[in-house]
Amino acid sequence: MEKNIFPEIPAIDTKVQEETRKHLNQLTKPLGSLGQLEEMVIRLAGITSQKIPDVSKKAIVVMCADHGVAGEGVSAYPQEVTGLMIQNFIRGGAAINVLARQTAAEVCVVDVGSLLIDVPEGVMNRKIRAGTANFMNMPAMEKAEALKAAETGLGVVDTLKQEGVRLLAVGEMGIGNTTAGTAIAAVFTKMPVTELTGRGTGIQEESYRHKIHVIETALHKHQPDPGNPLEVLCKVGGLEIAGMVGCIIGAAAAQIPVVIDGLISTAAALIAVKMIPGVRSYLFASHLSAEPAHSILLEELGLRPIIDAEMRLGEASGAALSFPLFDAAVALSREMATFADLGLPGPE
């Protein structure tokens, strides 16, 4: 019997959630007029058990790994870019660094499986293996490797929790990983691969057709069982996807709201929810990626993205971009006057 590495997920605090809903209805605005911002605060209150949720300290985890399937020519960029971007994250020159600085969030770069030999200082070097196997030919990784990557994610979140982090963005870097993310989407949605596959970093027609062929071949060969999310992760996933599964479950267990990003982090979120359904209540969808499978996965999770800016970068960039909206939603709840303050009766 395999040991269960995953923690229990606490239930959402519906009592505090109700108090927050009542409070929002007393504020000087027409009922429900702050739209999704109200829903955000109510959900945050339920997650944190705080009527005015504290999401002031924020962190962004960027899980990094390489993919054997990149050898099939399914990306517009060479595999070395994963390592080069890891170095860029540490130097502070990537998009995620800029967005993190805008919102004073810490960026936590974790290497769970890149091909990089000299992992720079500042990266959490948790390399499990140097890239996955090419899943067109064989399963991407062993069960023990996927579990180790997930355990790494749990550990990272544990450290962030000790630091007082109250809001977590989960993202990734890994050349070839839209092929993995799309394959995962195909397993769980049972939709045709042709309808789910996008152009990732920007591939041309020939590579695009080959990408579809690669995914179809892998699914035919490995027959991943959608009832067994760990098996799906091992057969067509990736080490950074497994790492994100651990982060997401770890954050939910610690009552930390988790903001997911594009296609790949959403595929990780779906695996986490398939493993432990209670995780779903802790998730926020930040943005809608241009990848076609993304909206389908979000629908599968019952999540509505906050931003639609046609982004397709990854790195948790969409999640970081949504952080100021979380601050705004909480500030409105905390600082707005009530009808009583104006000497007027409230609506309830």
Ligand SMILES: O=C(O)c1ccc[n+]([C@@H]2O[C@H](COP(=O)([O-])O)[C@@H](O)[C@H]2O)c1
């Ligand atoms: O987040 C997304 O939806 C997304 C869409 C397209 C590309 N990406 C990023 O680009 C890389 C994967 O693209 P590809 O074409 O190599 O499969 C990987 O590093 C991702 O972070 C990310």
Ligand SMILES: Cc1cc2nc[nH]c2cc1C
């Ligand atoms: C340059 C570059 C940066 C990225 N960031 C996330 N995925 C990426 C893919 C490429 C190619």
